[in-house]
Amino acid sequence: MASKRRVSEKWVSGWPKSEQPRQRLLTRGADALSDAELLAIFLRVGVKGTSVLDLSRRLLQSFGGFRGLLKASQQELGGIKGLGEAKVATLKALAAVTVRYMAEEMQRGPFIGHSRDVQRLLCGRFRDRDRETFAVVFLDTRHHVLAVEEMFQGTLNSATVFPREIVRRALQLNAAAMVAVHNHPSGNPSPSPDDRQVTRELQRACGLMDISLLDHIVIGGNDCFSFAEHRLL
Numbered sequence: 001m002a003s004k005r006r007v008s009e010k011w012v013s014g015w016p017k018s019e020q021p022r023q024r025l026l027t028r029g030a031d032a033l034s035d036a037e038l039l040a041i042f043l044r045v046g047v048k049g050t051s052v053l054d055l056s057r058r059l060l061q062s063f064g065g066f067r068g069l070l071k072a073s074q075q076e077l078g079g080i081k082g083l084g085e086a087k088v089a090t091l092k093a094l095a096a097v098t099v100r101y102m103a104e105e106m107q108r109g110p111f112i113g114h115s116r117d118v119q120r121l122l123c124g125r126f127r128d129r130d131r132e133t134f135a136v137v138f139l140d141t142r143h144h145v146l147a148v149e150e151m152f153q154g155t156l157n158s159a160t161v162f163p164r165e166i167v168r169r170a171l172q173l174n175a176a177a178m179v180a181v182h183n184h185p186s187g188n189p190s191p192s193p194d195d196r197q198v199t200r201e202l203q204r205a206c207g208l209m210d211i212s213l214l215d216h217i218v219i220g221g222n223d224c225f226s227f228a229e230h231r232l233l
Contacts, residue, residue, distance in 0.1 A: 035060055039069075042090055047082040055082050070095040071128050099125070103148075115215045115226045118179050122148070126183040126219045134161050134182040138175040139214070146173050161198045163205040170211050177212040181219065189220030191227070199227055 021037040030038065039056040046052035059080065063069040069091065077088045102125050118137055126133060132154035138146040149169065152161050161182075170178055180202060182195075191199075199216045206213045215228040227233045 035066065039066075042094060043087055050082055059083075067128070070098060115179070115217060115228055118181060118215070118217055119219075119224045119226075122181055122217075123219055123222070123224060126181065127221055129183050130185050132182060132185065134180070136166055136169070137179040137181065138170055138173050139177040139179070140174075141176040143177060143214075146175055161202070163198070163202040166202060167205045167209055167211065170206070171209060175211060177214050178206070179214050180216040182216075184218060184220040187221035187223075189218045189223045189225040191216075191218050191225055191232075196232070199232065203233060 021033055021041050024032055024037070025041065036053055036056040039060065040052045043052050043056060046055050050058075059069055060066070062080065063072055072091075074088060074092060077083055077091055078085075083091075102121070122135070122137075126135070133150055134152040134154070135148060135150045137148050140146055151166060151169070154160060166178070166180075180199070184190075195216070195218060199213075202216070203213045213233065215226055215233065217227070218225040
């Protein structure tokens with residue numbers, strides 16, 4: 001079956017129904033499909049001379065996987081042979097749905113019991129930003145999320161942070177604790193001297209209002225630095 005499928009791969013619609021990616025997804029689950037097969041379900045059809053599976057493989061190879069593909073700009077996608085407006089729109093919509101899904105997960109009020117909970121929920125959201133973004137996870141007395149807000153935007157190398165504004169927002173939300181999060185577009189999560197200074201100032205400002213600063217997490221690429229884990233808080 002595998003060899004026959006390979007020969008006729010150009011026309012996925014010609015496969016036995018049980019072997020088509022969409023049907024296999026429904027009967028066996030997503031784990032039974034390769035990345036290219038999953039992507040092919042969204043792209044639906046190939047182009048002249050190229051099957052949808054070959055097109056999917058080429059895209060994943062060109063952009064280094066789903067992460068690179070979904071962060072690619074409209075112009076970058078449009079420059080790929082075989083990607084017309086419909087397919088580009090599908091990929092951009094898929095990327096937007098992924099981001100909104102992660103945002104909804106944070107707004108449901110999950111319990112934050114450890115710094116790794118914040119890292120797991122926010123790393124994907126901030127690691128690919130090309131500018132520094134300073135966000136705060138506001139928590140209630142039981143450490144359930146009240147809100148996740150992006151407070152300050154910066155440049156490639158820095159973001160100006162105002163601790164008093166963060167504390168003011170915490171009081172508005174009746175937050176009992178918080179976790180500060182920001183990214184390093186360079187991919188290196190090691191805190192700068194300015195990061196350490198901002199953390200000290202924010203900790204002092206929180207202390208004056210009896211609000212706990214539980215951690216300050218720096219995201220760089222796929223790595224994170226936790227001030228709490230390094231006993232800097």
